[in-house]
Amino acid sequence: MTKHCYIHGFGSFAPAKVLTNHDLEKFVDTNDEWIRTRTGIEERHVVEEGQCTSDLVTEAAKVALADAGIGAEALTHILVATCTPDAYCPNTACVVEDKLGIKGAMALDMNAACSGFVYGLQVACGLTAVSEDTTILLSGGETLTTRLNWEDRNTCVLFGDAAGAVVISAKQTPGSAKVVDIELSSDGSLRDLLTIAGGGSSVPYKLNQPVPAEHFVMMQGREVFKHAVRSMAGICETLLTRNGMTASDVDLLIPHQANIRIIEAVGKKLEIESEKVFVNLNKFGNTSAASIPLALADAKRQGLLKPGMRVLLTTFGGGFTWGSALLEF
Numbered sequence: 584m585t586k587h588c589y590i591h592g593f594g595s596f597a598p599a600k601v602l603t604n605h606d607l608e609k610f611v612d613t614n615d616e617w618i619r620t621r622t623g624i625e626e627r628h629v630v631e632e633g634q635c636t637s638d639l640v641t642e643a644a645k646v647a648l649a650d651a652g653i654g655a656e657a658l659t660h661i662l663v664a665t666c667t668p669d670a671y672c673p674n675t676a677c678v679v680e681d682k683l684g685i686k687g688a689m690a691l692d693m694n695a696a697c698s699g700f701v702y703g704l705q706v707a708c709g710l711t712a713v714s715e716d717t718t719i720l721l722s723g724g725e726t727l728t729t730r731l732n733w734e735d736r737n738t739c740v741l742f743g744d745a746a747g748a749v750v751i752s753a754k755q756t757p758g759s760a761k762v763v764d765i766e767l768s769s770d771g772s773l774r775d776l777l778t779i780a781g782g783g784s785s786v787p788y789k790l791n792q793p794v795p796a797e798h799f800v801m802m803q804g805r806e807v808f809k810h811a812v813r814s815m816a817g818i819c820e821t822l823l824t825r826n827g828m829t830a831s832d833v834d835l836l837i838p839h840q841a842n843i844r845i846i847e848a849v850g851k852k853l854e855i856e857s858e859k860v861f862v863n864l865n866k867f868g869n870t871s872a873a874s875i876p877l878a879l880a881d882a883k884r885q886g887l888l889k890p891g892m893r894v895l896l897t898t899f900g901g902g903f904t905w906g907s908a909l910l911e912f
């Protein structure tokens with residue numbers, strides 16, 4: 584990267600309602616042991632009726648703004664990475680702007696599925712290069728449980744709802760984290776392996792017609808698993824090599840929280856010890872675009888992000904999209 588941007592504050596929010604694996608056993612043909620051993624997930628937070636993605640993002644944003652020591656009125660841009668927006672129109676970012684009590688920011692949603700936050704980091708850094716006076720709220724927020732087929736045990740046990748947010752600008756301040764470099768990639772030929780097709784122009788809604796299964800998450804899990812491991816490990820290696828580093832220079836790896844076996848396989852391929860790999864999916868499940876900023880905020884709360892540390896983010900999602908980002912605290 585020729586110009587760097589800086590992260591100033593971290594925040595996250597998850598809805599109060601928790602659905603444990605044992606709760607799922609009551610209405611899905613599954614069991615706690617299967618979910619734990621195959622995924623590492625113990626419980627996930629789920630929205631209540633009427634609780635929207637914008638509600639989660641707004642709460643995460645308030646925490647991130649307080650952590651950055653600024654008010655919402657300082658924001659020039661609001662970016663929301665999500666594949667579960669409040670609505671097709673207006674975008675979720677405009678709703679968040681209103682809920683934060685401000686007007687006049689550039690407000691934009693971005694969809695790169697689970698990779699949305701790391702993709703958004705590149706967009707945010709690009710925007711800070713356009714103007715030095717830019718102050719951006721970058722968030723990842725999802726309510727994927729509203730797009731799950733609860734009769735499909737292959738998918739419905741995997742996901743949860745949450746939001747995470749950061750504040751980004753071109754200015755370095757005490758305690759800010761430098762975005763050293765980012766690498767992104769995609770392969771649209773694999774798009775059918777993980778979809779929420781319903782309601783888009785390929786599978787449009789039809790008035791008074793029943794809602795087909797295509798309107799919910801559909802996934803070929805084993806294929807996704809293989810690509811996720813290969814892509815995340817590969818893109819981390821590309822990024823590290825470009826920056827003259829090896830995995831031994833990484834103090835903490837924060838991978839997309841999809842499945843503990845994917846996380847362990849990526850860590851192993853990169854030869855990063857498990858103590859240096861951040862995991863919180865046991866409590867949240869896969870929260871898609873929220874997963875990385877939620878993990879960052881969690882890691883900060885736990886005191887794991889110390890000055891001088893080099894933190895590697897890596898992500899993978901539908902599209903397929905994937906990416907990696909290197910932060911220096």
Ligand SMILES: CC(C)(COP(=O)(O)OP(=O)(O)OC[C@H]1O[C@@H](n2cnc3c(N)ncnc32)[C@H](O)[C@@H]1OP(=O)(O)O)[C@@H](O)C(=O)NCCC(=O)NCCS
Nearest residue numbers: 613614617621697736737740804805807808841842899900
């Ligand atoms: C979904 C995933 C956990 C399934 O694990 P797996 O080891 O590949 O399991 P399989 O698909 O081989 O299924 C094994 C058996 O478990 C069953 N099964 C699937 N879901 C189950 C559940 N929730 N509870 C109990 N049994 C289940 C299957 O029906 C299958 O039974 P069968 O052998 O009788 O047909 C795994 O493939 C995965 O994590 N994939 C990546 C998913 C992901 O992270 N996606 C998002 C990326 S951003």
